[in-house]
Amino acid sequence: MSAHRFDVLGLGNAIVDVIAPVDDEFLVEADVHKGSMQLVDQERAQRLYDAMGATTIVSGGSAANTIAGLSSLGGKGAFVGKVAADEAGRAFAHDIRAAGVHFSTLPASEGPSTARCLILVTPDGQRTMNTFLGACQNLTSADIDAEEVSSAKVLYLEGYLWDPPAAKQAFKTASGIAHAAGREVALTLSDVFCVDRHQQEFLGLMRDGFIDIVFANESELHALYQTADFATAVAALRRENVLAAITRSEKGAVIVRGDETWEVPAAPIENLVDTTGAGDLFAAGFLAGYTRSQPLDYCARLGALAASEIIQHFGARPETELARLADQSLYLREHSRAAEGA
Template sequence: MAPQFDVIAIGNAIVDLLAHVPDGFPEAHDVPRGGMVLIDSEKAAAMTRAMPGSEQVAGGSAGNSMVCLSRLGGAGGFVGKVANDELGDAYRRSMEEAGVQFIAAPLDQGPPTGRCHIAVTADAERSMATYLGAAGEVSEADIDDDMIRRAEMVFFEGYLFDGELPRSAFEKAAAIAHKAGKRAALTLSDVGVVERNRDELIRILEKHVDLIFANEDEARALFGHHETPAELAAEMAKLVPFGAITCSERGSIVYGPDQDATTVPAVAPVQLVDTTGAGDAYAGGFFYGFTRGKPLPSCATLGSVIASEVISHMGPRPVADIRQMAADRDLL
């Protein structure tokens, strides 16, 4: 049976609340600058009050990647949990309008739809406080065997790694994909995620993952005794056959069974406004090339093109015609 999807992602169905804030805002609200912290419903309410006029965007890391994949002309599916509430309806509608098939049924009982408060400081850095709500309820019951078999890849978002239910869902999906001769990918997402779950991450990477995405800090948290990105890539290759380590304005390093670790230059944005979603966009572009058998450096360049567009404005989704941008560089 021909694949229906290039990638099915399992991730946080999170509504992003974005706002520009004063420089000391992250520290004043106990949010790690440039990182992510999980918060409870009470803290979420306080953050909402502290960020009046926030822009609302259906986000979540893996969901953002699937939107980028779709806008390039790829076929993406998304397994994520929302509640049967107003934000949940808005999230599902937003994904489907972007051409991404939303697969999981909503929660009728339990916590409300999750949201992420994204505080953007003048240096374009984003600091995130996330209330998972319903998003953390993704489970094995949400994994449709037939849909996984009809995808080239299944993709898991590291932000969900703290939850046992979502981890089990990914393990089930990866096992189905591998049995069907397909591949599984994972993004590390956040240094804190890696530090809290290092041993379990290494187990799952060795057992289930064919392609890994990480930035330098996340990779270093996994392999702390290695300093350079090239050394980190060499360590990653012992666990996962394909990988990409992003290094901000210094580009990315990619490797594979037939590709020695190679540095691929970054694509400079027209202007730097908000780095929210840069890694997600990179993964979305990379997936488009990877599922079409393009060379890894081309996949990385495509990812960088899309990331450069996303960081040139507020919000984690592209607003320009990224397919035309990719075509102009002969990357499709």
């Protein structure tokens, strides 16, 4: 096994997020399903944008958010994702590099513009996403740098990449390179509607050995095993040869590996603003701990702490240095005290 340059390399959609607060009536009038992520064409994206009113624009993309969070926790991260050679693409590249993340994917010189995700946030903090994939769909196996993939401890794959066929092949190519180098591969299921589209294929990825670590929220797990009962879904998950981290919003998180289970409470918050990126940042914290060989329940607490920061403001990139937040966290110290008393 070669020496590692990165703790985690993320492969995902490079997206600029456009965020606006709206009421539930707006969602009805716009004919969108609350809490969902749906793909839209450029014309539909423009109509929604025109109706949104005042917006906040930040670089996003699920795996990119995770790697930015990892960097904020002091980890060494890299990201692979396709943008166009346009203003939004240059903004994305600038922002992710400014976050301390290695990003060397060449922009597309022709074809559709850089991807945008229009995020409608209702007063309860729930987000409804409308995504124009644009240049994201141009990601191919040619964009995979074998040396970069093989020098990361963990390859982190975004479930949304399973939609565009060329990106799906890039996903498989990168997984093969990582395993050949003795590395681990993680998959985030991304979205319940994404799981609905690809349920059998996602199960196949686990059962065929493409995936070692799975991240999901409770709804995604239910969709994966087509059951409304959490215990039934977890029992099915135990039979897969994976390490799984399941987030349950205010109920905390459950880590499952074979017959072993770790449950951790949610980190406390003062004000819920926007749940965009909560799962992405949970994965960031978990992987930051995991790549430092921390106990799995501590990894989950670090993930929950990172998620708690992100849901208290708009946007899915940290506004507070997460490493400093972790150093000051009573929530993390609770784990240390419990571990000392065990």
